[in-house]
Amino acid sequence: MKTRFENGVIITGNKQNAWFKQGYMVIEDNKIVEIGDAEIEVGSSNAQYDQIIDLKGRWVMPGWVNTHGHAAMSLLRGYADDLPLKEWLEQKMWPMEGQFNADTVRAGTALAVVEMLKTGTTCFLDMYDHMSTVAKVVEESGIRAVLARGVIGLCPEEEQIRKLQEATQFALEWDHQANGRITTMMSPHAPYTCPPHYIQNIIEQAAKHQLPVHIHMSETAREVQQNVDDYGKRPVAHLRDLGVFELPTLVAHAVHVNEEEMDILQQYDVKVAHNPTSNLKLGSGIAPVPSYLKRGITVSLGTDSAASNNKLDMFQEARLAALIHKGAGEDPLAVPAEEALRMGTKWGAESVFLSQVGALEVGMEADFITINPNQAHLQPAHQPISHIIYSATGQDVEDVYVQGKQIVKNKECLFLDEERIIYEANQAFQKLNQV
Amino acid sequence: MKTRFENGVIITGNKQNAWFKQGYMVIEDNKIVEIGDAEIEVGSSNAQYDQIIDLKGRWVMPGWVNTHGHAAMSLLRGYADDLPLKEWLEQKMWPMEGQFNADTVRAGTALAVVEMLKTGTTCFLDMYDHMSTVAKVVEESGIRAVLARGVIGLCPEEEQIRKLQEATQFALEWDHQANGRITTMMSPHAPYTCPPHYIQNIIEQAAKHQLPVHIHMSETAREVQQNVDDYGKRPVAHLRDLGVFELPTLVAHAVHVNEEEMDILQQYDVKVAHNPTSNLKLGSGIAPVPSYLKRGITVSLGTDSAASNNKLDMFQEARLAALIHKGAGEDPLAVPAEEALRMGTKWGAESVFLSQVGALEVGMEADFITINPNQAHLQPAHQPISHIIYSATGQDVEDVYVQGKQIVKNKECLFLDEERIIYEANQAFQKLNQV
Structure with missing residues (x-):
């Protein structure tokens, strides 16, 4: 399974602090196999991918x-x-x-x-x-x-x-x-x-x-x-x-x-x-x-x-x-x-002594998140790293991937039932003898 | 025009720091004319209101x-x-x-x-x-x-x-x-x-x-x-x-x-x-x-x-x-x-020398906001004031009223075109000669 994500602003978090305005990233199984800027990309052919995901200008960063x-x-x-x-x-x-x-x-x-x-x-x-x-x-x-x-x-x-x-x-x-x-x-x-x-x-x-x-x-x-x-x-x-x-x-x-x-x-x-x-x-x-x-x-x-x-x-x-x-x-x-x-x-x-995550680079496992920049508090949208640190909150996150697998989609956890978990948390709290 | 908001947790922000678990608030024209807890309310009759809004457990606080x-x-x-x-x-x-x-x-x-x-x-x-x-x-x-x-x-x-x-x-x-x-x-x-x-x-x-x-x-x-x-x-x-x-x-x-x-x-x-x-x-x-x-x-x-x-x-x-x-x-x-x-x-x-706003009290103009508490980061939901200060962000706000008039509805500004404003802000920024 080989998936290409394209048309996103990709903040790699790597040593060179590179970020790509017209970023693309290819994930094969759980790993990043290609990453870069489409403006200087050579020799890409859509035929080689099982799936192509349009990031529609979203910002991508390591989780x-x-x-x-x-x-x-x-x-x-x-x-x-x-x-x-x-x-x-x-x-x-x-x-x-x-x-x-x-x-x-x-x-x-x-x-x-x-x-x-x-x-x-x-x-x-x-x-x-x-x-x-x-x-x-x-x-x-x-x-x-x-x-x-x-x-x-x-x-x-x-x-x-x-x-x-x-x-x-x-x-x-x-x-x-x-x-x-x-x-x-x-x-x-x-x-x-x-x-x-x-x-x-x-x-x-x-x-x-x-x-x-x-x-x-x-x-x-x-x-x-x-x-x-x-x-x-x-x-x-x-x-x-x-x-x-x-x-x-x-x-x-x-x-x-x-x-x-x-x-x-x-x-x-x-x-x-x-x-x-x-x-x-x-x-x-x-x-x-x-x-x-x-x-x-x-x-x-x-x-x-x-x-x-x-x-x-x-x-x-x-x-x-x-x-x-x-x-x-x-x-x-x-x-x-x-x-x-x-x-x-x-x-x-x-x-935490993990070498396979923490940045978006070839060879790393694909743990990453996407942010929708099309919101008033992230404008003008020219400085994504500044905005991520000083202006964004976790509520700007749309999608989350771990090992290349999507686990949050459009702000919803795919494998956890939030409503039930909220109910159970309140029940569990009520059961405690408050001191 | 007399509107009753009911079934909300109302944080008044008044001197007594009162908050109502089963709160209701009646607004006539631009002012709060009644506010309190439905559990101890006497003599309310729905007939007296032009409109009744169910807050569905939302938290209400002064803007x-x-x-x-x-x-x-x-x-x-x-x-x-x-x-x-x-x-x-x-x-x-x-x-x-x-x-x-x-x-x-x-x-x-x-x-x-x-x-x-x-x-x-x-x-x-x-x-x-x-x-x-x-x-x-x-x-x-x-x-x-x-x-x-x-x-x-x-x-x-x-x-x-x-x-x-x-x-x-x-x-x-x-x-x-x-x-x-x-x-x-x-x-x-x-x-x-x-x-x-x-x-x-x-x-x-x-x-x-x-x-x-x-x-x-x-x-x-x-x-x-x-x-x-x-x-x-x-x-x-x-x-x-x-x-x-x-x-x-x-x-x-x-x-x-x-x-x-x-x-x-x-x-x-x-x-x-x-x-x-x-x-x-x-x-x-x-x-x-x-x-x-x-x-x-x-x-x-x-x-x-x-x-x-x-x-x-x-x-x-x-x-x-x-x-x-x-x-x-x-x-x-x-x-x-x-x-x-x-x-x-x-x-x-x-x-800022305004006496008619800043708290939800009878006689005050009705400037208030609502928050949806039904989210993981606001649970367990027993301490609204703590959660508002330490756990919430502005992105939890759903509705905004000023002088009793709704101006944000379900996170959308009713009288401003956000998409156009974002576009124009980026245009205006681009026009500046960056130093």
């Missing part, structure tokens, strides 16, 4: 890669806003999450996946519990995902052992499943929720099975201080000394990180998932993203969960990433639009 | 009031991003704007009004040139507006005089026109673009004709320093000493304002238009909004122009206002959702 989140928590959207982080987490989130079972997780995850797909995310990282349930939603929906059973070690040793076994078993069972759309990681929740020996046990398993590691790190100033109080060092040195960074690692947040710690992140090629909305909303602070970028540290974008965002639209994260560092540093040159786009696509894929 | 902008500059959306402010303004914006004529202004303003209406803004402040053209677009579209010919005094005296005459004449001619939907202000552009005597001449006219004043103030640190260098005082003292604050005044930006200056703003009841996106994007900084609110200073929200935003969606401004002050101050309690909503509605109306 967003959301590198940090907890999908099931979409059920708690708006449940407890505008509270101090500790109270929000300990008195609101944890007691509610304590009631989550596989059905709750299915309802919340399906809700999240509908929202992500409709707003142009083609790959998301999920760190949560009941991960087989999450994996099944991923399989059914057509989206791509990087999944990890997040483990919190604040429990008796036998429970620690059980959780770690579960996490490892899940990672091994689901890695490369769903036609390769699912990959897995190992995930100690955070330095402040996992004792040092437990983090070591987890990364031993990761090393043994060649799985990358995902962990929350230095989200709040308080948590950094606690790490110093408990272990005599800041989180970056702590994790390095535990051997975590010997493995491919993605840290989430990295808001409170000093220059010396950046040296370490840079040295070990640790990837950073920047979660601008969540860090703002919880009052955690503003991550030193311009410094990370200057050092060549790979920075990607995450929504975190809808309980602290309160949405899962990567256009919003990219816009915010392009805006807040300019304002906070009083530097209008910080995080230009092209870098924000890359953080959400190419660098996102690199952050 | 947004956008208190600072330059609509015509939508033509320059994405034209010059990611540049230092001085270069952006002097080398990009001003040379392009220097070529604007009435046709350009019409094209840009119509584009802006389509975008604002479709994203739920029912009233906008515009400070620009060719204001009769702007007023005509307002008249035709059905939107409400507060208009001022912004005058820059960096020119020979005779031109200053001509501009001031033009501004005064415009203000007198259009005040209370378009069925009262248009009101006018006088607007010296900024302390750094108007010599002191010229500001005094302008406010003399404002005082004479009882018009309020709108002015840019303390947007950047550099501009504050320049004011000190040129006049020996910071902008707030400078404007107070010139007598500006003796008149009802709305200042735009107010990013770099110290405690002493806040005392003055508070003393004179000066209103502040907070433009979070624009201040971030241009690297101007983050306004001390939590301090303003603590003092009871009226803070409202503005998009500024699409050249520095790059959109005109007040949902985005409200979201950003609710987010950035939490992050910048590491205080998750700063600017809760309810305050962000009020900044965009009630306090917006107060900032």
Whole structure:
């Protein structure tokens, strides 16, 4: 099966930052086999394609890669806003999450996946519990995902052992499943929720099975201080000394990180998932993203969960990433639009250790989205990259493809029943004993 | 003509912050004559209405009031991003704007009004040139507006005089026109673009004709320093000493304002238009909004122009206002959702000196919008105010009413031809000699 998409504005997201005004792209099975500008194309013959799709001037870009989140928590959207982080987490989130079972997780995850797909995310990282349930939603929906059973070690040793076994078993069972759309990681929740020996046990398993590691790190100033109080060092040195960074690692947040710690992140090629909305909303602070970028540290974008965002639209994260560092540093040159786009696509894929997606290039798997530019807020229409970052939202997305297969068509998910999922999410929420 | 809207979730935006789960609202001619919750309603009879509209569970809220902008500059959306402010303004914006004529202004303003209406803004402040053209677009579209010919005094005296005459004449001619939907202000552009005597001449006219004043103030640190260098005082003292604050005044930006200056703003009841996106994007900084609110200073929200935003969606401004002050101050309690909503509605109306709009209450003119909550990103649907601020965008707006008259129906402007306006905006942009 060979399909030619033509007559679109194609933003490749590749290293040269190329974009094609009269773009075409040929997809064979799940891969891009040709891409370029029709104005300089030679030797194309329609006879060679099974199907030709006219993009009618639509903008095409790589699907967003959301590198940090907890999908099931979409059920708690708006449940407890505008509270101090500790109270929000300990008195609101944890007691509610304590009631989550596989059905709750299915309802919340399906809700999240509908929202992500409709707003142009083609790959998301999920760190949560009941991960087989999450994996099944991923399989059914057509989206791509990087999944990890997040483990919190604040429990008796036998429970620690059980959780770690579960996490490892899940990672091994689901890695490369769903036609390769699912990959897995190992995930100690955070330095402040996992004792040092437990983090070591987890990364031993990761090393043994060649799985990358995902962990929350230095989200709040308080948590950094606690790490110093408990272990005599800041989180970056702590994790390095535990051997975590010997493995491919993605840290989430990295808001409170000093220059010396950046040296370490840079040295070990640790990837950073920047979660601008969540860090703002919880009052955690503003991550030193311009410094990370200057050092060549790979920075990607995450929504975190809808309980602290309160949405899962990567256009919003990219816009915010392009805006807040300019304002906070009083530097209008910080995080230009092209870098924000890359953080959400190419660098996102690199952050979750996928090499086959994140840009539209020959040989890549065809994960892409289309946007209808024929709307007032995207005019004049001469600067698609600027408009994608500063002016568009996820609601401008029309079609979504993963591995060359269409999974959203004209704003409708093809493999998920949105109406039923909305109904079930509300039912699942009502069933929880609200605290 | 008496119309009853029923079966909606009505967010009144009034002082008690009331919202009705089974809301109804009765509009007679252009005003709200009844509003409440059907569950506790007594004595309603359908016979008394000319028309009954079933809101089918939609959320209803006051239309947004956008208190600072330059609509015509939508033509320059994405034209010059990611540049230092001085270069952006002097080398990009001003040379392009220097070529604007009435046709350009019409094209840009119509584009802006389509975008604002479709994203739920029912009233906008515009400070620009060719204001009769702007007023005509307002008249035709059905939107409400507060208009001022912004005058820059960096020119020979005779031109200053001509501009001031033009501004005064415009203000007198259009005040209370378009069925009262248009009101006018006088607007010296900024302390750094108007010599002191010229500001005094302008406010003399404002005082004479009882018009309020709108002015840019303390947007950047550099501009504050320049004011000190040129006049020996910071902008707030400078404007107070010139007598500006003796008149009802709305200042735009107010990013770099110290405690002493806040005392003055508070003393004179000066209103502040907070433009979070624009201040971030241009690297101007983050306004001390939590301090303003603590003092009871009226803070409202503005998009500024699409050249520095790059959109005109007040949902985005409200979201950003609710987010950035939490992050910048590491205080998750700063600017809760309810305050962000009020900044965009009630306090917006107060900032542009309108008492008949900004909340849904008996006696108010009926400027309101509806949102379809039946979407994944607004679920679970139990917290409409949270979801409006943190999760919705302007693209969730379905219907818009101004003075009880419907002007957007199912996401389409009823009195503007969006397709033609998009075409004309692109044509007008192409005609400019790009610098």
